[in-house]
Amino acid sequence: MTVVLLCGIPSETPLAMVRAELVGSGTPHVTFNQRSFAEADMSYELSGGELHGYLRVGQVEHRLQDLSAAFVRLMDDRFLPELSAEPPGSALRNRCRQVHDALIRWLEIAPGRIVNRYGAMGSNGSKPYQAQLITKYGFRTPPTLVTNDPAAVLAFRRTHGRVVYKSTSGVRSIVSELTDEELARLDRVTACPTQFQAYVEGDNVRVHVVGQDVYATAVSCDALDYRYPRGSGAGPAALTAIDLPGDIAERAIELTADLGLAFAGLDLMIEGDGSVYCFEVNPSPAFSYYQQHTGQPIARSVAAYLTGVGRASA
């Protein structure tokens, strides 16, 4: 029997969408609401290659051996509202951490379909590292410079014209253009190597891969980073479901699988000559925004993958 574990905050839209699909298909599921961690408990042991234990949610204890899949949308438990008034090291904070640590460790070693395991999500923590993996699958990456030398940035800008900068890691990852005004504070890069990229133009396409299923969305927006249009004064993005040309879908599936991911959101840009840039593979995509605007059944695909039926499970 398939029992799916949902991990996160039930009102969060992507989690709620997948849960609704599971309810609609009559699939048994268990929700670990991380805000109710105080009423949860987990214990297991790994012995002789066998993993046995339980997850208690409220008054109900679930055998871990019965959980065949999990959809994970956990937020950083340190910042849960229930802990906002708790001092560091408090008993409640420690209990919260222990429950989450046990859960996260189990998700890494549990057999079954885990969407996604944390270990597989790591490549997104270094953009230039992930770019080196991405290019092995035939996608282009914009010319990128990571440097602590202001002169190298100026030379890069002379070569490429328009240049953007963004964090090298996954933290504070908002794209900004390197303008003439910004050059006045360029010496700040000497404190830490900073990432710059040649600005490339084309059509933004967000691709969601779920196992073998692919959903492509064309994104039309004047903002430099369409995820944050307000700060740039641009209007909201227009989203349209499209079919991907050529073998892009196959390459996206292969890249996602080889990163160890069952579900990913790829940020592509398709140039006029057909060449395809891949800026990023997001291992925990907020797909609901795209589904709500296009009607693409992404949550249904995720639910199908979790239950092991449909194309997504191929």
Add this chain to the structure above:
Amino acid sequence: MWVILADRTDPTAWWAKQGLAAHGLESVELLTVEELAGATRWVHTVASDGAWFEARLPDGRVLHSEDLAGALNRIRHLPATVVAPIEPSDRDYVTQELHAFFLSWITAIHGPVLNRATPQGLGGSWRHPSEWARLAGLCGLPHRTYHSGDHLDGLPHPLAGSGPLAIVIGDRVVGDQLAADLEAGCVALARRARTPLLGIRFAWAPEGLEFVGADPVPPLEHGGDDALEALVLALRGQQ
């Protein structure tokens, strides 16, 4: 040029520098993480056709990715001293940025690297004891029972203990002698973990030896000359 990347307090790195040269590896340089993080100039480029880097170290040495034949990579993490001069409010951010940067430029080394940097560890994947136990079991190695409540007070060193210590280097196992089936399990574990250089600690149990832990940054001295020979072969791609 071959390079050893390591913390400046890592005695194994200094031992390996001497030993690898004595075993015929030409031009071995030791680069400490402190020197690398303090480079006065870093230029790392990534493009559709490849990745490169150039660093000018504090002592004036210049490192070009094209000049590197390969690396023995023993960088466990970035020491706190590296970000000590940064404003406290930015320290976590800069640490993440530097980690992301190191992960990328180490990946841009074109030749053999033992071990390749991964998101889980700059010197090879660091794994929780539960993950190692799971992988060990999948590779046929008997392992201690892992309980989810273990290590609540902190994780032990992965190679803590006094039982036999094996070191996998490519296809070879050096260090303490093991039965053939355990050696095969060690090689399988290193392959499954995509960590070609791996220290593996065992402990005596009533039924025989059992897996205790594994570390991608092992004390190579434990393997002596055998370890150096295996390293030279692995770095030259002769295994």
